[in-house]
Amino acid sequence: MTVVRAQGNGRTKRRRVPRSLIKVLSPLALVGFWQLASSEGWLSDNTLASPSRVVAKAGELLDSGELQSAIVASAGRVGLGLLFGLSAAVVFAVVSGLFRWGEDIVDAPIQMLRTIPVVGLIPLLIIWFGIGEEPKIILISLGVFFPLYLNLFAGIRGTDPGLVEAGRTVGLSRWGQTVHVILPAAMPSALVGLRYSIGVSWLILVFAETINATSGIGFLINQARDFYETDTIVLCLVLYAVLGLLADLLVRLLERVLLSWRPTFATR
Template sequence: MTASLSSTGRAPTEARADRDPIPVTTVRTRTARRENRVPRWVFKLVSPVALVALWQLLSSTGVLSDDILASPATVLGTGVGLWEEGRLQEAILTSVQRVGAGLAIGVVAAVVLATLSGLFRRGEDIIDAPMQMLRTVPVIGLIPLLIIWFGIGEQPKIVLISLAVTFPLYMNIYGGIRNVDAGLVEAAKTLGLGWFAQVRHVILPAAMPNALVGLRYSLGSAWLALVFGETINATAGIGYEMNMAREFLQTDVIVVCLVLYALLGLVADFVVRLLERVVLAWRPAFSGA
């Protein structure tokens, strides 16, 4: 039994399909509708703004005196004054240079040691045991030895930051390499990839998420080590300004320095998060409900 054809030579059902396309219904989840109404950055600002408002309220009502903790308005005025004097710019530049130098040394050391230890069993036997022992030693406790070995110049500060960066980054890279799915490695072998190709295309990309998490953690450790490092006969830097303010009980200057540390840490973390989006663009991840 043959189907009847229209004047165009096509079946009536086909002609109707060309004239009347099937409408596509887009389903919007409750979360998507809520995010379209209120941007996420608004929610991120609620708690910091509320905390500062509560702080200002307690200071204005006299619950918090300036001797205990300066008010946000006083801190802001002090920060503007220090910026106009040029002291903040000099302190930020000095501290960033120290962190940058220590971070570069620590990252290179951690990547080399973790790669050798993670890829080779003999490397693990030689490297991993000393690293596990040394990472349990408080880095801050090494300050007296660093002063004896390197003096009171810039070297002990940079070495202290390097050590604070090396151990957490080493642990994450090593763990990332050793936690690569063995099935992926076997599949690479089946496809005929050589050892170097397996490392380049399978093992290192799979370990990259752990490495970036370790880098974020290491950046926080670097700024923490800087605070202690700048107590070693420092003549400039954020820690130096904080120590001088402590001598004169200037809580407003101390808070300004703490805010600087926090802002610099947030900027560094934001840079790493951008790096994650670029490097890990191939890896879809859960972003929250």
Template sequence: MSISTTGVLTRARKRAAEPPRTAVRRPDLRRWISPVVLLAAWQLVSATGVLPPDKLSAPWTVVQAGLEAARSGELGDAFAVSLGRVGAGFALGAVAGVLLGIVSGLSRWGEALVDPPVQMLRTLPFLGLIPLFILWFGIGEETKIVLVALGVAFPLYLNVHSGIRGADPALVEASRSLGFSRAERLWHVVVPGALPQALVGLRQSLGLAWLALIVGETVNADAGVGYLINNAREFLRTDVVVVGLVLYALLGLVTDALVRLLERKVLRWRTR
């Protein structure tokens, strides 16, 4: 073997031993083109008077209103109240949705007993239940928290149930042949198989949680982002209304980003 051939083989072995280099994903700046164009067009039609301020304030006016509300502490207080309501409703709905999904997904009897009433309730427009909730719970915090909990529970239930039932039968049978107990099969086969679907349900649930909160905070609220929006509407402050809507949107984006980060951490085993 020649010296040059030996050197080539040595370099090839070194390259094979090196860990694979991960490509650095750069943000796609093209995704910012349309939002920037829309903002510029919005500012232009507002500055030329085509869009009157009593219909929709200009972007710069909205920014100034947001800074003013932040300096006064009004925006921070509203944010804290709304976040507390979503947190309480999400905890209640997530526990109910996951537990019911597990019972229905793991047992035929559980599906027969749990799935029909859940499906009947799911088909009801839960926002149309507000009058009934007001009769039951009054116009306090309970109605808003229950609305958020309903918005969270149903997507989680459906996705957890579907994820459990979608476990690979070949893997389940292989684990049974290897002598795994039922608990081991659940932990090592069913749970990893159901986890991606459950995380999809989590993302859907968080989106519906903010939607339910927006509606819930219009029901005689005296604090929160929804109260801020309603109060601004009474005084025709469209700039403050847009500030509240932007805050809702940012909160939804942040929670969705956190779930996607959780997906990358939890589902590192999944090939892409």
């Protein structure tokens, strides 16, 4: 509801519902309607379990310890995939972004490889590395590599030439320009790529955990599918979303630390 209040100067001031409140109320309203539809029989539990059943299932899995083990296993795979994929992306982006010979050698093959669907590599990864943890981590690493590489490369190449010239004027060496000018200027683009990579990592994890997984959130989903347990499936999907949002929140906090020198962040 909008309330209009008259001011002495003839203007009106509108008091609106806070946006933060709307962001909270809209998902709660959706969950409430979902529960109502289940309670009234409009939505069968065999089609989609009610929120109350999902919460009850979460309690059961927490009591048995299965939920904690699944979260730890999936988070470990994502963590290792991010470590290897992001490290490689930084190295290749810096080499191809700073050096013309690096672009000639590195960028063209990467631009070609990024058009290949990562999940399409699953059969080859199974043939090469078996059905253990290796293909899962490699799949996640490949998925997170390209978003960070592309954004960091673009950030390095998009550095303002005036800043580079200013660094040269004050006597900075090539290494000094890279550390104090080029990489800080590319940091916003790199953090955008990092956010994309983290989002992709959880999406790829869903496919990765179909490779003979014996633990993890994907393992719970595969088990639940066989027994038509929609409450477990919905719970696992919610877990994927929550873990992804928490990871994104960490990147946002990192942005505030690393980009505190930018006016857009300093005024927040």
